Structures are given as structure tokens and as C-alpha cells.
Amino acid sequence: MALTKAALQPTTTDDERQHSRDQAGLLLALADPSSLVRRWAARDLLAYPNASAALVERLLIETEPSVIEVILTTLTRIGDECAVVGLIRCLRTENAMLRNAAIEAMKLLPDEVAPLMGRLLNDADPDVRIFAVDVLESLRHPQVESWLIRVITEDAHLNVCGAAVDLLGEVGSECARPALLALKQRFIDEPYIQFAADLALTRIAAG
Amino acid sequence: MATPLTINDEDFLKFREFFYRKTGILFEDSKRYFVDKRLLERMAVTASENFRSYFTMLRFQASGEELQTLINTMTVNETYFFREEYQFQCLVNSMLTEIIAHRTTTTPIRIWSVPSSSGEEPYGIAIYLLEYWSQLSDWDVEIISSDIDTSILNRARQGHYSPRAVQYLPATLLNKYFHRDGEYFQINKELRDAVEFTRVNVTDAAEMRLHRYFDVIFCRNLLIYFDDLSRKQTAESFYDALNPGGFICLGHSESMSRISALFRVRKFPEAIVYQKPWGVK
Numbered sequence: 172m173a174l175t176k177a178a179l180q181p182t183t184t185d186d187e188r189q190h191s192r193d194q195a196g197l198l199l200a201l202a203d204p205s206s207l208v209r210r211w212a213a214r215d216l217l218a219y220p221n222a223s224a225a226l227v228e229r230l231l232i233e234t235e236p237s238v239i240e241v242i243l244t245t246l247t248r249i250g251d252e253c254a255v256v257g258l259i260r261c262l263r264t265e266n267a268m269l270r271n272a273a274i275e276a277m278k279l280l281p282d283e284v285a286p287l288m289g290r291l292l293n294d295a296d297p298d299v300r301i302f303a304v305d306v307l308e309s310l311r312h313p314q315v316e317s318w319l320i321r322v323i324t325e326d327a328h329l330n331v332c333g334a335a336v337d338l339l340g341e342v343g344s345e346c347a348r349p350a351l352l353a354l355k356q357r358f359i360d361e362p363y364i365q366f367a368a369d370l371a372l373t374r375i376a377a378g
Numbered sequence: 379m380a381t382p383l384t385i386n387d388e389d390f391l392k393f394r395e396f397f398y399r400k401t402g403i404l405f406e407d408s409k410r411y412f413v414d415k416r417l418l419e420r421m422a423v424t425a426s427e428n429f430r431s432y433f434t435m436l437r438f439q440a441s442g443e444e445l446q447t448l449i450n451t452m453t454v455n456e457t458y459f460f461r462e463e464y465q466f467q468c469l470v471n472s473m474l475t476e477i478i479a480h481r482t483t484t485t486p487i488r489i490w491s492v493p494s495s496s497g498e499e500p501y502g503i504a505i506y507l508l509e510y511w512s513q514l515s516d517w518d519v520e521i522i523s524s525d526i527d528t529s530i531l532n533r534a535r536q537g538h539y540s541p542r543a544v545q546y547l548p549a550t551l552l553n554k555y556f557h558r559d560g561e562y563f564q565i566n567k568e569l570r571d572a573v574e575f576t577r578v579n580v581t582d583a584a585e586m587r588l589h590r591y592f593d594v595i596f597c598r599n600l601l602i603y604f605d606d607l608s609r610k611q612t613a614e615s616f617y618d619a620l621n622p623g624g625f626i627c628l629g630h631s632e633s634m635s636r637i638s639a640l641f642r643v644r645k646f647p648e649a650i651v652y653q654k655p656w657g658v659k
Contacts, residue, residue: 173514173515173518173519174504174507174508174514174518174519174520174521174569174572175486175518175519175520175572176520176571176572176574177486177488177520177521177522177574205659206658206659207618207659210614210617210618211587211618214583214614214615215583217583236639236640237614237617237640237658240610240614240638240639240640241614244607244610244611244614247607248607248611279606279607
């Protein structure tokens with residue numbers, strides 16, 4: 172026994188492919204019982220941008236975390252409207268891991284998410300609006316501050332405004348000052364909003 | 379008199395986006411000087427009239443030869459033997475011990491070193507195993523090392539090193555595994571023959587598929603050049619390149635926890651490494 176020269180791809184029985192590598196074969200492989208096969212299918216479907224709808228459908232029923240990660244990476248790489256709408260659907264699931272992973276994926280797609288952000292911030296479900304603010308947390312987009320100002324100006328929900336005002340403490344400029352003062356008036360009996368808005372105002376003044 | 383070659387802001391942005399798509403390597407604005415200098419060198423060598431004509435050749439050349447040359451020029455290749463040696467100690471004292479404890483067959487242990495650079499890391503691993511892993515007499519070990527840069531792979535296969543590259547090797551090991559070749563040291567043939575060098579772009583899934591069934595991957599100071607998404611994609615490919623229970627070692631400033639949730643953090647006495655869980659496929 173010693174150091175031996177390697178074969179690049181050793182012969183193995185579990186490498187036999189059950190599905191073709193064209194789009195139809197990969198879509199079948201996406202439902203294979205083996206998580207390894209599903210991961211490879213999700214990875215290779217990157218070559219087929221119109222596969223995002225099928226990837227989203229699989230994502231919503233997939234239970235294996237490693238497959239979920241690869242599907243999300245492929246959807247982020249494809250980054251078309253269907254992929255972004257699929258990620259938004261994930262915000263409504265009860266699966267916290269999937270929800271958080273979708274938020275992380277959306278942060279990487281500023282230009283694709285931007286056209287849908289207005290709709291997200293107007294969603295009827297306040298949880299979805301809070302997740303949208305979470306996405307803004309590190310979305311590299313010039314409109315982030317104006318979206319946040321809109322939230323604290325218009326949104327009636329305390330927790331949504333709380334999330335937005337926290338973030339304005341980090342990214343806010345003088346432009347946010349009037350909205351922050353108005354927010355304090357709107358939630359005059361809410362100590363947390365008073366505290367967070369004051370903190371944001373202090374930081375803006377110091378900045 | 380010929381007009382001097384220049385790269386304007388739009389050229390830089392266009393090139394950066396193209397190079398990122400091809401390699402996963404993202405040049406920040408702070409790298410502008412580095413990128414411009416190398417682009418201008420290649421434009422001069424290829425007698426391109428301006429950036430536009432060079433870029434057209436880069437994109438549409440059927441052989442892809444100029445793109446490969448440019449990749450070779452743009453990638454950084456500086457390392458030395460036994461860099462971050464504590465991870466090699468961890469390999470022989472902890473990781474391999476756990477791997478062979480779970481092994482139910484006598485199939486070779488496979489170690490992947492990527493990027494290979496000029497070979498200091500894979501040959502260093504080979505020397506470390508020969509010197510410090512007593513179980514080597516009971517197991518076959520395969521070392522594969524890969525890089526995106528084909529010229530550096532050729533240098534790695536030759537195994538010639540400057541005094542600077544071997545400065546941290548004990549004299550006994552230098553005498554035992556190298557012979558003097560003028561100012562340089564060449565690693566001996568036995569070790570050159572023991573390491574398999576391959577070209578791989580780690581962000582290309584098809585190329586990564588050929589690199590599988592590894593027990594340990596060393597991938598140090600490569601992912602720092604990638605953007606978040608390429609890092610994540612590469613980590614996921616490494617996951618499938620590893621056997622269950624396999625380990626991945628990153629550079630000291632890198633953390634898998636910030637890239638992917640797929641791996642378990644393992645704190646061994648010598649180093650923190652990342653592991654694909656046992657029992658998963």
C-alpha cells in the first residue's frame with residue numbers, strides 16, 4: 172500500500188444514469204427517489220432556463236435540504252420572472268428553512284426582485300411584508316431607502332413598520348427624517364417604535 | 379504613431395461581466411489596475427487594435443485559446459510548501475483516522491487539492507503522508523490536483539521550485555524528496571508520478587462531475603475570489619464530489635458556514651474543517 176496514481180473517475184455501480192440528460196430526462200430525474208440524482212438534475216437544469224416552473228414546483232414539495240439548496244441556486248442563476256415569483260411563493264410556506272433560504276436567494280437578485288417589490292410590500296399578509304423588508308436588508312438596489320420610507324409612511328401594521336424602521340437605522344439618510352418623525356406621531360403609544368425611530372434619527376444626524 | 383491601447387470604464391464592466399460568466403471569478407472595482415494591466419498586455423501580444431477587437435476575438439474565437447491564456451494570466455499563483463501546515467497535521471492525526479474507522483472496503487483513499495497552483499500543496503500532502511501517516515502502509519492513497527490554469531498545471535507536473543517555495547520545508551525533507559537543479563529544486567519522480575493533475579473550472583457542473591468520490595478536499599484561498607452565488611454553487615458541487623463523511627478544508631480566512639448549510643463544522647485539535655455528514659448520499 173502506498174501513494175498510487177489516480178483514475179479520474181473510478182468505476183462504480185451507483186453512477187449508472189437512469190435518466191437522459193435532456194430537459195425531459197432531467198425533469199423526470201427531479202422526482203427520482205435518490206436525493207443525489209435529484210441534486211444533479213436540479214444542477215443540470217440550469218442549461219434550460221424554461222425549467223424554472225418545474226424547479227419551483229419541486230421546491231415546494233422537496234423535503235431534502237441538500238436538494239432544496241441546489242434548486243434555489245439554480246433558480247437564482249436562472250433569475251427569470253418565473254423563478255422570482257417562485258421564490259416569492261416560498262415566503263408563504265410554513266417551512267422556515269425554505270422561507271429563509273428563499274429570502275437569501277432573493278437578496279442576490281436585486282434587479283429581478285425590484286419590479287415585484289412594490290407588490291410584495293402591499294401584500295395582504297403582514298408576514299410576507301416583513302419578509303419583504305428582510306429581503307431589503309441586503310438587497311443591493313438604489314431604491315431600498317425609498318421603499319422603506321414608503322413602508323413606514325403607509326403600512327398600518329406595527330411589526331412591519333418596526334422591521335422597516337430598524338433597517339432605516341442602517342441605510343437611512345436625511346430623506347427619511349420626515350417619515351420617521353411622522354411614524355413617531357402615528358404610533359405615539361408604541362415604545363418600541365419611539366425607541367427605534369429615535370435611534371434611526373440619531374444615526375442619520377450623526378451620519 | 380499608433381494610438382496607445384486603453385481600457386475605459388465601460389470596457390472594464392463589459393469584460394468583468396463576461397469573465398465572471400465564464401469562470402465565476404468576480405473582479406471588484408479595487409482590482410481595476412490588475413485587470414487593465416493584464417488585458418493591455420494580451421491586447422498588445424495579440425496585436426489587437428483596441429479593446430473592442432480584442433473582446434470580439436475573446437468571445438468568438440472557436441478554439442477558445444485566447445480565453446484560456448487570459449484565464450491563466452488573470453489567476454494568481456503564489457504559494458509555498460507546507461502553507462497552513464496545521465491542516466496537514468489535522469489530516470494525518472484526525473481526518474484520516476475517522477475515515478478509515480468507517481471504511482468497510484479497501485478502496486483507495488482519495489484526496490483532492492484544488493486549485494493546484496504550481497503543485498506545492500498536492501506534493502506537500504504527499505510528503506506529509508509519507509512522513510507522518512503511519513497507516514500509509516495499510517492503505518492506498520490517490521492524490522488528484524486541479525486548476526483552471528493550464529500553464530500552471532504544466533508547471534506543477536514539472537515540479538520545479540524556487541528556494542522561496544521550499545523555505546519552510548525541513549532540510550531533511552528537502553534533501554529526501556528534491557534534487558537540486560541550478561538555483562531551483564525539482565521534486566523527485568516518484569512523487570511527480572504519484573499526483574494526477576487535471577484541469578477543472580469549479581463553477582462548471584459538467585467538469586465537476588468528473589471529479590468525485592473524494593474523502594478529503596483541500597480548497598484553500600480560492601472561494602475568496604468568487605461572488606456569493608458562485609461560492610454557494612461550488613460548495614454544492616464539492617458536496618457531491620465528497621464521499622459521505624468526507625472533509626473539506628478551506629483557507630484560514632474562509633468559512634463554509636457563511637456559504638452553505640450543507641456541511642457540519644468539525645473542530646479537531648489541529649483545525650476547524652467541514653464535513654459532509656455520514657449516512658447521506
